[in-house]
Amino acid sequence: MTARYDLHSRPPRGVLLISIAQHVGLMAVTLVFPLLVARAAGADEDMQAHYLQLSMLAMGVATLAQAWGGRILGLAQVGSGFLLPAVFTAAYLPAALSAAREGGLGAVAGLTIVAGFTEIILSRFIGRLRPYLPVEIVGLTVLMIGIILGIVALKLVIGYDGQQPLAAVESGPAFAALAVMVGLAVWGGTRLRTMAVLAGLAAGIALHTGYGMAIGDVRFDLASLVPRLFIWPLVTPSFEASLLPGFLVGALACTLRAFGDMVASQKVNDTAWKRPDYANIEAGVLADGLGTLLAGAIGTMGLNTYSASVGLSVATEVFARRVAIGVGIGWVSLALLPRASSVLLTIPQSVLGAALLFASTYVVLSGISILGQRMLDARRTLAVGLSFFLGISFDEMPGFYAQHLPPVLHPLVSSSLVLALLTALTLNALFRIGARKVLHLSWAPASGFAPLQQFLLRTGGTEGARGEAVLRLSQIAEEFAEVASSLSDGGQIQVATRFDEYELELAFSWQGRPLRGGVTPSLDADEQAIMDGVVLALMTRLADRLTFREMTGDRHELTCRIDQ
Numbered sequence: 001m002t003a004r005y006d007l008h009s010r011p012p013r014g015v016l017l018i019s020i021a022q023h024v025g026l027m028a029v030t031l032v033f034p035l036l037v038a039r040a041a042g043a044d045e046d047m048q049a050h051y052l053q054l055s056m057l058a059m060g061v062a063t064l065a066q067a068w069g070g071r072i073l074g075l076a077q078v079g080s081g082f083l084l085p086a087v088f089t090a091a092y093l094p095a096a097l098s099a100a101r102e103g104g105l106g107a108v109a110g111l112t113i114v115a116g117f118t119e120i121i122l123s124r125f126i127g128r129l130r131p132y133l134p135v136e137i138v139g140l141t142v143l144m145i146g147i148i149l150g151i152v153a154l155k156l157v158i159g160y161d162g163q164q165p166l167a168a169v170e171s172g173p174a175f176a177a178l179a180v181m182v183g184l185a186v187w188g189g190t191r192l193r194t195m196a197v198l199a200g201l202a203a204g205i206a207l208h209t210g211y212g213m214a215i216g217d218v219r220f221d222l223a224s225l226v227p228r229l230f231i232w233p234l235v236t237p238s239f240e241a242s243l244l245p246g247f248l249v250g251a252l253a254c255t256l257r258a259f260g261d262m263v264a265s266q267k268v269n270d271t272a273w274k275r276p277d278y279a280n281i282e283a284g285v286l287a288d289g290l291g292t293l294l295a296g297a298i299g300t301m302g303l304n305t306y307s308a309s310v311g312l313s314v315a316t317e318v319f320a321r322r323v324a325i326g327v328g329i330g331w332v333s334l335a336l337l338p339r340a341s342s343v344l345l346t347i348p349q350s351v352l353g354a355a356l357l358f359a360s361t362y363v364v365l366s367g368i369s370i371l372g373q374r375m376l377d378a379r380r381t382l383a384v385g386l387s388f389f390l391g392i393s394f395d396e397m398p399g400f401y402a403q404h405l406p407p408v409l410h411p412l413v414s415s416s417l418v419l420a421l422l423t424a425l426t427l428n429a430l431f432r433i434g435a436r437k438v439l440h441l442s443w444a445p446a447s448g449f450a451p452l453q454q455f456l457l458r459t460g461g462t463e464g465a466r467g468e469a470v471l472r473l474s475q476i477a478e479e480f481a482e483v484a485s486s487l488s489d490g491g492q493i494q495v496a497t498r499f500d501e502y503e504l505e506l507a508f509s510w511q512g513r514p515l516r517g518g519v520t521p522s523l524d525a526d527e528q529a530i531m532d533g534v535v536l537a538l539m540t541r542l543a544d545r546l547t548f549r550e551m552t553g554d555r556h557e558l559t560c561r562i563d564q
Contacts (some may be wrong), residue, residue, distance in 0.1 A: 156353025
């Protein structure tokens with residue numbers, strides 16, 4: 001049996017250190033984003049190295065903020081408290097590259113600060129935006145992120161960039177590393193499974209180095225060992241209003257990505273997960289926004305939660321918050337060490353891609369699982385399906401969007417993830433127009449439970465409710481059906497349902513006697529009163545809330561509510 005280290009557990013020191021090293025290694029691949037930005041700004045090699053030092057510091061501080069999960073100075077809660085490190089993201093890359101070319105690294109830093117403020121503001125309205133951020137859009141976000149990560153990883157593994165041919169020296173060690181990871185994850189024992197990624201990285205690096213030595217392509221640069229002092233501030237933030245739209249769209253995409261990562265984290269940390277914890281999500285998105293704000297203040301580009309780390313946690317079954325704290329401290333320490341950035345960048349990109357590909361498979365599965373929580377009706381199916389295909393089309397035919405979209409939309413539609421999210425949000429808002437909120441049924445108790453069950457299943461599918469929640473409503477209705485004939489004076493019982501993003505509501509209205517409980521079973525007690533009490537107790541147990549209302553003309557109403 002494989003050991004599982006839950007959120008608040010204390011893993012053994014060996015497991016803790018191995019897990020920290022695996023997450024740090026997996027996160028290192030995202031340092032290529034600030035490196036590309038620095039090169040776009042025309043920075044020399046010394047400036048690039050200093051920029052990467054600041055980037056490592058930003059990752060460490062933002063990761064610690066996300067792992068905090070508590071209040072600061074008695075104010076709002078900051079951080080989800082999950083093992084959810086912060087890394088550099090492609091969501092900001094197109095806008096950051098444009099800003100770097102036009103305004104230098106200072107413009108990137110200044111607009112990143114604005115993006116961080118934007119995400120902080122959005123975090124305060126996550127609860128109110130809930131109807132426009134349904135679970136299926138979160139699932140779509142996680143699924144798209146997993147696919148994007150997987151494609152990027154596969155390109156790194158095989159050395160494909162659209163121009164150069166494949167290189168066996170790069171792809172061979174990467175496939176060997178991937179084979180080691182998969183082998184340990186599938187057939188390894190408890191200890192081996194927790195170090196699958198680290199062992200794969202070690203194997204890939206060893207093979208790559210060995211092959212390089214065999215062909216005489218390994219060189220040691222003594223200059224790389226000379227200490228490099230930490231420099232801050234490196235740039236002065238500036239603001240270019242014309243470049244702002246791309247950063248604002250990036251902030252929205254990062255908000256939804258963080259939303260999806262936190263839902264995925266909640267799900268893998270709670271085996272009985274039913275619905276998103278929005279208070280925790282607000283705290284997590286707030287920390288994500290603060291991380292981007294601090295990254296801009298430090299002088300680098302924007303950050304976001306790392307879906308691949310969620311996948312790695314699932315693969316190794318190490319979810320402990322202590323790992324996140326160790327990862328944050330590790331990156332801060334590396335940022336202060338001379339030449340640490342240069343050493344990390346010597347790890348072959350193809351081998352890092354193998355680790356990313358391994359973790360992305362679990363991200364894809366998590367997105368599918370979140371989508372499966374809903375009974376998707378035609379509206380939701382179309383919103384998810386059309387958004388998914390449009391998002392995928394961006395990478396398949398980028399020239400089409402570049403040539404046919406109005407120039408004003410180019411900063412908005414900057415990646416497949418952004419296109420899918422904007423499409424999903426627009427369709428979700430559009431399809432809400434004219435959507436029915438309350439459905440009614442006139443039910444004759446003599447017809448039995450079957451018509452009532454069919455009505456609830458049909459309503460659940462129409463409104464896109466969670467399957468588990470509709471099952472609970474069906475169980476409540478089945479219990480009510482046991483006593484419905486004795487409650488009604490022979491007429492039909494009116495049934496009404498109302499489903500939204502917050503709760504499922506089932507109401508029964510009838511003319512006759514009320515449903516009461518509280519009768520203690522005994523030989524002298526009325527049999528029907530005992531049955532009423534048992535039914536009411538079961539319904540109370542199944543529902544989150546029950547309310548009764550007496551109306552004129554001996555009419556009674558019972559409303560059952562289940563949190564969505």
